[in-house]
């Protein structure tokens with residue numbers, strides 16, 4: 048079993064326990080009003096359309112491929128640093144076992160910042176979208192590799208009903224085609240193969256040609272320096288999702304400036 052299958056299998060088991068502890072009807076009562084979610088400043092998709100290249104800063108303590116990334120992890124401090132650095136949106140890892148994140152982290156970050164927030168996790172069930180809304184997300188990640196076509200369509204529809212934008216993640220031409228045929232408007236090309244952990248920025252170069260210009264193109268993973276960012280600009284990328292290189296820099300504001308070319 049590859050790591051992606053392992054994570055999803057674990058999440059499926061965990062989700063059944065969550066649903067038993069907090070039934071959907073109870074979870075719904077915790078959801079903030081839709082009017083709040085739809086405010087201009089909290090729109091994930093609008094934030095990505097700003098002039099120039101946008102940076103989504105990621106908050107994650109650890110990852111399966113990289114181990115512990117931030118030993119003295121404080122999601123609120125990181126959110127404030129990201130805000131000061133001028134990122135347009137923040138991605139919060141909420142997966143518990145492999146990334147050491149939580150929905151509690153998402154909620155704390157929600158209280159700390161009014162930036163649009165992406166719930167970064169392995170989502171395959173409507174219940175998880177309700178969780179995302181209840182804990183303050185404005186957008187969710189949907190990974191094509193773990194979703195059948197009908198499921199992707201239904202989750203995209205549910206996200207719209209709940210007022211959540213969806214970043215639809217792909218890693219091959221077939222997945223780009225599937226994302227587009229299911230109605231995705233924000234396409235995230237992940238440079239990391241989630242089954243082998245191999246990172247190759249050329250994935251964005253190869254797949255970007257299949258993403259129509261009216262879609263918002265995001266490149267994710269392995270973006271470490273200004274040269275990487277220049278490379279992304281050549282391929283029509285509108286936003287980059289960056290975690291490790293910002294988190295390990297010790298100076299998020301300085302690193303964002305460096306990535307954007309000084």
Ligand SMILES: O=C(O)c1ccccc1NCC(=O)[C@H](O)[C@H](O)COP(=O)(O)O
Nearest residue numbers: 110111112113241267268269289290291
């Ligand atoms: O990063 C991993 O090890 C990983 C393993 C399995 C599934 C997903 C994984 N990572 C999620 C991501 O894609 C990254 O957190 C995100 O794109 C940021 O990447 P980076 O800038 O390289 O930290």
